[in-house]
Amino acid sequence: MNLQQLRYVVATAEHRTMTDAAKSLYIAQPALSRAIRDLERELGMTLFARSGRGVVVTAQGRRVVKLAREALDAVREIEELSAHGQTSDTELRIASTPSLEPGLAGRLLPAYTAERPGVRVHIVRCDGRDGVVNAVRDQRADLGLTDLPVPADLVSHPLERQEIVLISPPGVELPDPVPMSRLNGMRLVLPVPGSARRREFDALFARYGIAPVPAVQLDERGNWLNTVRSGAASLLWYRGMAEQALRAGLRVRSLDPSVRRVIALIHARRRLPALAQEFLSVAEGGSAA
Template sequence: MNLQQLRYVVATAEHRTMTDAARSLYIAQPALSRAIRDLERELGMTLFARSGRGVVVTAQGRRVVKLAREALDAVREIESLSTHGHTSEAELRIASTPSLESGLAGRLLPAYTAEHPGVRVHIVRCDGRDGVVNAIRDHRADLGLTDLPVPPDLVSHPLERQEIVLISPPGVDLPDPVPVRRLNGMRLVLPSPGSARRKEFDALFAKHGVAPVVVNHVDERGNWLSAISGTASMLWYRGTADQAARAGLVVRTLDPSVRRVIALVHARRRLPAIAQEFLSVAEGGSAA
């Protein structure tokens, strides 16, 4: 058993498919599958069981994944002792929702990697704020990028206030800006009932006395724009405007405007030096 195998196990557990895990590790999928099989033979247990197109972690596998994450965390902590010199490659793991990932990759990562070229940054994709919170709690990520609020067991570092906009298919007859009262009876794609973001939207609707018609539910999995079709619109972040425009959709502001605070979050513990340095770069370049 070696650290590389432990990284393979953790990546497979995070992505739930061998293909996606191999892509995140920059290796071929057959090589990952062989490495997992070799480790299972060495341990004498099955870590992953096939389920449809993906895999699920077995009961024994969950224990191994937990210990593997703890071991990798310990290794990263040891590596961080010398990360100011970056004599060996260290890895920084950042959890993010797909809608915020473009801003992370487009603004924060280039600024950070320019100053710290010896650090490999791995983005852990999560479905919504709850996914980011769980990634931090489960030690799958050192930092998380999400909107606020987050539970009190996490520390938040606000970076900016991002506007919520209405994204619609072309041909929908609406003014710009769109009065929030016009959402009454509008066909909308919304987050799943019970999710944190859905509760916030429901509170917004109640505040303005509007009742949209929900035509579909979608949570962040990277292809959420495909849910906008026919005459159905969606409320999402201003930071996705370019992506929406490339997809042929129309972005309009709301009146009055609705904004969410975007922050980097982490657990209440001492951060590795590379994570502290990322926070410094992000806060130094953030704009309200």
């Protein structure tokens, strides 16, 4: 049993459906269901009874949910005590997704280290928004840089709105900007079905009434540009990846209408170390919407 499982139990009890609980946790619904089943098997008890499309907390489950909430509250209190003792630290840990790291390293970090040259900043590289959220929750990072939305147990500080662009193999003839309608039937690299990121893309496509072809479906973002370079498909991702894509010989085009996402620094709901508070001040002071 671990803290992540306790969070899963509490979220499922609060939302009363696996689907809504999974959305709030930014994980796939099958993954949540499997984690709950594994925990029930480990404890030797049934925590949730399935009822139609939802779940009902059992008598044993109510006791476990109560204790899980108390345990998570205790962990938050311990984190607050820990934060009070971190004022002498000289290392700041920031989690970031690969696509946002260039902006972090190229703009935010130089501005911060110019004011605090004695501070060592360690970038915790994470595979997507879920990885950043988990790094902050698990205290592997003091702050996280990711796009919104994030779960309600985290605090977000919006910094800017970053454009989503189309990255295509060389030789693909398209106008710039690319009308959204041209994505209909286009072969795209997409996250796996059921993931939080895939749901966001599907909502975007539904909004414009288009149906791209999922040519490749994977969450390993490190392989996305290689897949585009092979000519298998195009990719929708942030303008921050444009320089890396151009160096790889790929084409980068805007969309019409333009699509932008809010980029934010996030942290847990607790007293932040002084270094993290100072970084927030520098980042918000120099951010542009």
